[in-house]
Amino acid sequence: MFGRWVVLTILLSLALFLFFFFNLYMNPPFMVLSRTNAITIKNPSHLQTQFSLLIGILTRPDAYDRRHFLRLIYGIQSSPVANIAIKFVLCTLTKEDQRMYIALEILRFDDIIILNCTENMNSGKTYTYFSSLPHILSHTYDYVMKADDDVFLRLAPLTSSLEPLPRIDLYYGFVIPCNSHNPFAGYMSGMGFVLSWDLVEWIAESTIPANNTLGPEDKLVGKWMNMGNKAKNRVSNKPAMYDYPGTNGRCSHELIADTVAVHRLKKRDQWLDVLKFFNVTEELQPSKLYNI
Ligand SMILES: *[C@@H]1O[C@H](CO)[C@@H](O)[C@H](O)[C@H]1NC(C)=O
Ligand SMILES: *[C@@H]1O[C@H](CO)[C@@H](O)[C@H](O)[C@H]1NC(C)=O
Ligand SMILES: *[C@@H]1O[C@H](CO)[C@@H](O)[C@H](O)[C@H]1NC(C)=O
Numbered sequence: 148m149f150g151r152w153v154v155l156t157i158l159l160s161l162a163l164f165l166f167f168f169f170n171l172y173m174n175p176p177f178m179v180l181s182r183t184n185a186i187t188i189k190n191p192s193h194l195q196t197q198f199s200l201l202i203g204i205l206t207r208p209d210a211y212d213r214r215h216f217l218r219l220i221y222g223i224q225s226s227p228v229a230n231i232a233i234k235f236v237l238c239t240l241t242k243e244d245q246r247m248y249i250a251l252e253i254l255r256f257d258d259i260i261i262l263n264c265t266e267n268m269n270s271g272k273t274y275t276y277f278s279s280l281p282h283i284l285s286h287t288y289d290y291v292m293k294a295d296d297d298v299f300l301r302l303a304p305l306t307s308s309l310e311p312l313p314r315i316d317l318y319y320g321f322v323i324p325c326n327s328h329n330p331f332a333g334y335m336s337g338m339g340f341v342l343s344w345d346l347v348e349w350i351a352e353s354t355i356p357a358n359n360t361l362g363p364e365d366k367l368v369g370k371w372m373n374m375g376n377k378a379k380n381r382v383s384n385k386p387a388m389y390d391y392p393g394t395n396g397r398c399s400h401e402l403i404a405d406t407v408a409v410h411r412l413k414k415r416d417q418w419l420d421v422l423k424f425f426n427v428t429e430e431l432q433p434s435k436l437y438n439i
Contacts, residue, residue: 322383330381334369
């Protein structure tokens with residue numbers, strides 16, 4: 148009788164051990180740092196991921212410090228519902244030093260996409276970004292986001308807000324004009340908007356975007372969708388997305404707990420304020436190695 152209980156207990160312990168070991172092993176609780184994909188944010192639990200999301204942060208080749216900073220900001224985040232890949236999106240390199248330093252970044256992080264375009268405001272980089280993806284990616288994503296490099300995205304609330312939404316014909320973001328709540332009148336701010344993969348393919352194939360690439364890039368995307376009678380599913384996520392307090396009239400409001408995106412973070416003290424507000428370092432453990 149007693150022996151049978153011992154055997155049962157041992158078997159149960161073994162099963163539990165194997166269960167947790169494999170869960171941890173297969174789904175490490177945080178970002179997977181590997182040479183092939185530096186910022187691949189896996190879901191932290193054994194929950195099934197619901198969808199995949201590519202976030203392309205459009206930035207300039209010389210913005211080394213900004214990329215370093217954003218790798219920290221996104222590398223410490225995770226999402227329970229999505230697999231997220233974060234890439235920095237550049238236009239053609241123009242300087243000898245860029246070819247060295249960005250090659251080093253690619254070797255170390257592999258999180259850079261260099262498009263065939265020229266770094267200029269409103270010169271069609273957003274068009275080149277979306278229209279190139281089906282040709283250059285090795286696999287598709289459910290959603291593709293275009294984000295600025297002066298926006299703070301909170302990946303868990305972002306992906307939770309996307310989870311219940313349609314996976315096709317979706318155009319999601321922060322609708323402009325600032326005071327509007329109608330995602331069908333206007334367009335999504337360039338701070339960060341999401342398109343479903345079918346719309347990315349449509350941008351790559353249709354002549355409508357190809358023939359309308361000059362002008363404010365975020366406004367153009369809205370124009371393409373309207374001209375093509377696309378994006379029947381549109382979501383403007385206000386007040387969760389906004390500009391930093393005091394930086395842009397009615398597009399700005401105070402920081403709030405349920406935030407998906409804060410935009411127009413140009414200065415270090417603005418970033419500091421935001422990072423403090425959202426307690427981004429609260430998981431830091433005490434250690435003899437540092438005293439913070
Ligand atoms: C890059 O774009 C230019 C202008 O659109 C084109 O002439 C050139 O062939 C492209 N280069 C590559 C490598 O695709
Ligand atoms: C683009 O627009 C021009 C001028 O309106 C027109 O002649 C041309 O056929 C259009 N091209 C495509 C590919 O739609
Ligand atoms: C940050 O932490 C403080 C103190 O624990 C808490 O009161 C506050 O609600 C937290 N802020 C957010 C946005 O979660």
